[in-house]
Amino acid sequence: MKVIKFGGSSLASAEQLKKVLEIVKSDSNRRFVVVSAPGKRSSEDTKVTDALIKYYKHYTANQDIVIDQEWIIDRYKSIIDGLALSSTILDEISTAIKHLATFPKENNDFLYDTFLAAGEDNNAKLIAEYFRKEGLNARYIHPKQAGLIVTSEPGNARILPSSYDKLEALREQDEILIIPGFFGVTIDNQICTFSRGGSDITGSIIAAGVKADLYENFTDVDGIFAAHPGVVEQPHSIKELTYREMRELAYAGFSVLHDEALIPAYRGKIPLVIKNTNNPSHPGTRIVLEHSGTSSPVVGISGDDDFVSINISKYLMNREVGFGRKVLQILEDLNIRFEHMPTGIDDMSIVLRGRELTPIKEQEILTQLRHLEVDELSIERDLSIIMIVGENMKSHVGVTATATRSLSEAGINLMMISQGSSEVSVMFVVKTESEKKAIRALYDAFFKN
Known part of the structure; x- marks a missing residue:
């Protein structure tokens, strides 16, 4: 049983989503799919999350928000059109984006988190619809239904230990569950986001909760390199790291995976692999509790x-x-x-x-x-x-x-x-x-x- 997470660059366009579909279809053990919001299509593009931040700022400052709403909806529309999906899912997403502007501005500690989480939540609905259209038995599930109950700490939510019992029950589902990353729900039913690298944290929590055999984290690079490719020309990729080694590297600048995302998988003793959506046949980098064989003194x-x-x-x-x-x-x-x-x-x-x-x-x-x-x-x-x-x-x-x-x-x-x-x-x-x-x-x- 595998939990698989896709980052924003892997979900930025219809073309990328077609790659994601093939990856999920290629392995029937990929039962849980955690998704980010659509990322940049090019270096000049804007992430949906950044557009939602702009939307939030304009809304709370009582400025015009129509342009912000239209840009975000059009971004999803371009993906929907590229995948030839029905207009029903666009209507659902459009309604959800506009509904954000109905939440109270005053004394609402969770408003910012609610805006940010909309990127992942609506993308999960879109992806579930696409998977079903392509013949997969897939279903969108909201973090509240999944059992992701978190502390009431806006922007820094932590999973409640009691949530893991409910998460384990997801093992009994026979569908492919599409879960939005980055946020959970408080006991008081408020949307609350994790810290940096939030979708990675969601994937790690789900993997630990369902006791997965493997947590696959798909991004836009062939795993983790021995040094930053922007500093060292063509550094070699690392085949295997321990969690402790990854924690040290992440602390000092490796941005492929946020170090907080490692904690649930590490405690659940779940091996993790970093893979490339654009090159899925590459073995990537495995992160394990202990090295499986001999390794170099410096990794x-x-x-x-x-x-x-x-x-x-x-x-x-x-x-x-x-x-x-x-x-x-x-x-x-x-x-x-x-x-x-x-x-x-x-x-x-x-x-x-x-x-x-x-x-x-x-x-x-x-x-x-x-x-x-x-x-x-x-x-x-x-x-x-x-x-x-x-x-x-x-x-x-x-x-x-x-x-x-x-x-x-x-x-x-x-x-x-x-x-x-x-x-x-x-x-x-x-x-x-x-x-x-x-x-x-x-x-x-x-x-x-």
């Missing part, structure tokens, strides 16, 4: 920018009981999340994502840290984090030495280096201007030979 290299470091120096810091706790308390009081904290005996660096340090918070944190009577205090910006990842690094001597040597030979200065006790990854902090050069140097060191 991938990723990088992400927009980090800042708060650097603190205080003589005899290591002898002052509770100093670290006081620093962390300041961060907690200001609702600031930190990413890493490399330390020395008299030094401490707190690495944050740049978005965490607003101008007001920056001034406040500097003021409060000075109250701890530190000797030196500075903030360093324009930093990037680069990760080399691989669970087999712990059984290979010299991985870090190879990495630092390659960076040195490329003339790249290391600001910081850190490795956790699990030895799944090694983190390097460099200036952002050197990020791409560093990734290429590391790729050459571990993969070119």
